[in-house]
Amino acid sequence: GQNIDQPTEMTATEGAIVQINCTYQTSGFNGLFWYQQHAGEAPTFLSYNVLDGLEEKGRFSSFLSRSKGYSYLLLKELQMKDSASYLCAPMDSNYQLIWGAGTKLIIKP
Amino acid sequence: GAVVSQHPSWVICKSGTSVKIECRSLDFQATTMFWYRQFPKQSLMLMATSNEGSKATYEQGVEKDKFLINHASLTLSTLTVTSAHPEDSSFYICSARDPSTGQDTGELFFGEGSRLTVL
Numbered sequence: 008g009q010n011i012d013q014p015t016e017m018t019a020t021e022g023a024i025v026q027i028n029c030t031y032q033t034s035g036f037n038g039l040f041w042y043q044q045h046a047g048e049a050p051t052f053l054s055y056n057v058l059d060g061l062e063e064k065g066r067f068s069s070f071l072s073r074s075k076g077y078s079y080l081l082l083k084e085l086q087m088k089d090s091a092s093y094l095c096a097p098m099d100s101n102y103q104l105i106w107g108a109g110t111k112l113i114i115k116p
Numbered sequence: 117g118a119v120v121s122q123h124p125s126w127v128i129c130k131s132g133t134s135v136k137i138e139c140r141s142l143d144f145q146a147t148t149m150f151w152y153r154q155f156p157k158q159s160l161m162l163m164a165t166s167n168e169g170s171k172a173t174y175e176q177g178v179e180k181d182k183f184l185i186n187h188a189s190l191t192l193s194t195l196t197v198t199s200a201h202p203e204d205s206s207f208y209i210c211s212a213r214d215p216s217t218g219q220d221t222g223e224l225f226f227g228e229g230s231r232l233t234v235l
Contacts, residue, residue, distance in 0.1 A: 011159075040223065049122075049209045049226035050160070094160070104224065106160040 009033050011107030013095050018113045019085055027080045027093050027110045035100020041069050041080045042094040044109065050094055053080070082112075090114045118144050118214035122227025129200055130235055137195045137230045139210030145190035146212035150224070151183075154207045166193040200234045207231050 010032045019025040031039070038057035042050035056062055056071035056078060068081040080093055092109040099105055119142040129135050139149055149166040164185055165173040172185035184196040197204055208231075211224040 047207075047229075047231070049211075049229040050224075051226070052223040055223060103162070106162075108157065108159040 009099060009105050011095055011097070011105060013093075013107050013110045015108070016111045016113065018115060019082075021085055021087060021114055021116050023085050024081065024083050025085060025112065027082070027095075027112065029078045029080075029095030029107070031076050031078070031095065031097045031105070033097045033099040033105055036073060037098040037100065037102055039069075039071055039078050039095065039097040040104065041067075041078075042096060043091050044094060045091045053093075085114050087114050087116070118142075118212075118225045120146075120210065120212050120225045120227045122210055122230055124230055125228055126231050126233075128233045128235065131201050132199055134196055134198045135200055135232060137197075137208055137210075137232075139193045139195070139212075139227050141191045141212050141214075141225075144212075144214045144216065146193075147190060147215070149187060149193040149210055149212045151185060151193075151195050152209045152211065154209060160209065163195075168193075197232065200232070202234045205232055205234045 012030045040055050041053040043053050044050040054069040056069050061070045066083045071078045092111045094109040096104045096106050121140045121142055123138045147168045151163045152160045153163050154160050162175050163178045166185045166187040168187045168190050174180045182198055187193040207229050209229040210227040213222040
């Protein structure tokens with residue numbers, strides 16, 4: 008079956024760095040997305056990885072290892088507004104995104 | 117990035133009534149749109165794929181007669197929850213890909229979501 012595994016909740020301090028890990032199992036693979044979702048709002052796109060390695064975009068970076076079925080999202084210089092859920096969503100052979108419940112990130116002053 | 121707009125953002129209705137939610141792609145044409153439902157603290161659940169000019173493709177377990185989807189133009193898809201009941205109360209979100217960024221692999225752009233409460 009298809010499966011996503013992320014921590015349910017993480018806590019970090021403003022200004023610090025946090026890494027959110029994601030392991031996945033899918034039927035085929037066409038890349039992996041990370042989305043941010045604030046409470047009561049729709050998800051917004053953060054990153055897309057299809058090749059192994061690190062993609063850096065400002066304070067956010069995303070890493071992918073296809074052989075390990077593993078990805079992480081790295082958030083630097085954390086700000087209070089980064090408090091949100093972070094959704095790891097791999098895309099299967101049918102180009103369908105597989106959604107997990109996400110990781111709720113709590114930022115403390 | 118591309119813009120997807122959803123309306124209404126909030127809707128409260130009585131049990132047994134029908135509710136229509138609209139999803140529009142504002143600056144691109146979307147031959148395919150996706151409708152999701154999300155319960156509190158749970159993952160997005162794909163309900164159906166809306167195809168312009170043809171019937172929607174429903175996921176297993178989603179009642180097509182209850183959740184009517186119409187994709188009459190390249191910029192508009194509608195979801196109608198028929199004979200709504202309290203258990204249909206949820207957050208409904210539509211999304212679409214901008215074909216110029218990749219028909220299959222481009223990022224999904226989401227509407228703002230519609231929170232439905234059925235009394």
